[in-house]
Amino acid sequence: MTLALDLLLAGAILVVAAWTVAARDGFAACFGFVATGLLLALAWVRLGSVDVALTEAAIGAGIGGVLLLNAAARLRGQETVDPGDVARPWQARGIAALCTAVAVALAAVLLALPVPAPGLAPAAAAALPPTGLGNPVTATLMTWRALDTLLEAVVVLLAVIGVWSLAPDAAWGGRPGPQVPPAEGPLALLARVLPPIGLVIGLHIVWAGADGPGGKFQGGAILAAMWVLAWMAGLVRPPPVGSRRLVLALVAGPAVFLMVGLAGLALAGSFLALPAGFSKPVILAIEAPLTLSIATGLALLLLGPPARAA
Amino acid sequence: MSVLADGFTLLCVGAGLVFLLAGTVGLLRFPDAASRLHALTKADGLGLGLIVLGLLPQAAGLLGALKLMAIWGLVLLAGATVGPMIARHATGGSGR
Amino acid sequence: MAEALLAAAFLALATVAAGLVRVLRGPAPADRMMAAQLLGTGGIAALLLLAAGSGGWAILDAALALAVLAAFASVAFVQAASGRSR
């Protein structure tokens, strides 16, 4: 039964992905992309990685899908193609041959992997109790891969700066995204009912990340989505990008993380090392501002560069 | 007791699957967008509702049961919002 | 029992896969939106049945997140597809 399930799931993902690449227009391809992401979340559950499934559903298919779909709607018919970029027939054949070769080689390597593969699971399980956390993935992200997590938060910040830097000169310092008139009908209702529920669920997922699947990025994506929904219905206005409070919310998480990391240098002997016995309270103290920064950053990335003068 | 609960689960989940299937068949076979939408939103919400109902006796504790109910509520809310929006879009309205 | 629930998850997934035909074929954007909606519901149903079948109730949190974001995403899709996009 489980093999049939896995084969069906993998086959469906493959078909949708192939269609996404082959679809005629970009807008339709985006639907294929979102469907692929949703099914991939199921595949991650089957692979025993519920944390990744949650991330794929929230960030890959969820806000990522919305971002690409909006872009496709705005680009419709406006995208100009450089004739030099179109593959000639002999090039197309070469590309197809190359990609097939890559896929076949990768498949051969993956199937030849020893079972059980050498891994860090025993080491991770052994190092789990001192952290006071129940979820080995969160423990990995917050302790011995903490540098990744810090830089990941910084990457979100850098992306916000990069997106903002694309603002037209006249709009610099202004509010991101277009002005949205207040919505009526079903959207106005949903934008009032869903965000409070989403807030509870988003915070629950951040909190649950200590002991089960979840975490700040997944929960932060939900919080960001709820804010963008309220914005879509014209209920809230984004602050101007020059606003001091906005900037503070964006940098609070990485700044606190960095300070704790430097404190680790003094107290526990190395950068980002956590003092033994205090891991869990320290991790929670880092996660709270980090969640605020991530949610703010993801929402601003969805809105795009400032478009109106301050 | 457990046999009774399991039987209830199987019955409800089976019925839920039938409704999900009915929604899909409607989506695939009905001739125009309005009737497809009609088939989809109702059958879908009911199908998931029956599956949730069936899984309640299996759920671990009160929190698990509450989460199951919340999931169903959210899907119904989404269906109730998006249904009319798609309908307005399909019939040439403003889409809002 | 676990086997039966996994079989039910398989059937839910098969339903989703059939609904995918509508996402792929369209023809109208409205059809794709509906199919995406069905995909969300069917995907959540499959996830719940997987959770029950494997006893991994932590999967419920993933389903919960999926339900919130599916509501958000379907609204955003309809807005974008309706041309009211920015």
Add this chain to the structure above:
Amino acid sequence: MTAPYALLAAALVGLGLHGVLAHAEPLRRLLAFNLLGSGVFLVFGVVARRGAAAGLEADPVPQAIVITGLVVAFAATTLAVALLLRLHGGDPPQD
């Protein structure tokens, strides 16, 4: 057990690479690049599953790396979309 997903990962990498190289429209390339990324992440997922030990369902270290990767991929995609809209999206919205 993981064989279907191993084959899927390889196929996604091939498909994504093909889309990146063969498509001329920037948005399609971006979509294909994300599919390529999904395939690479799935490779990590297969390796993580194969490395299940010590009572864990999958090796947590590759999982953590994939979570980091997904967030970084999203950030990079937003930047690419913003660039694309600035280049081809016509006038900035005035409404």
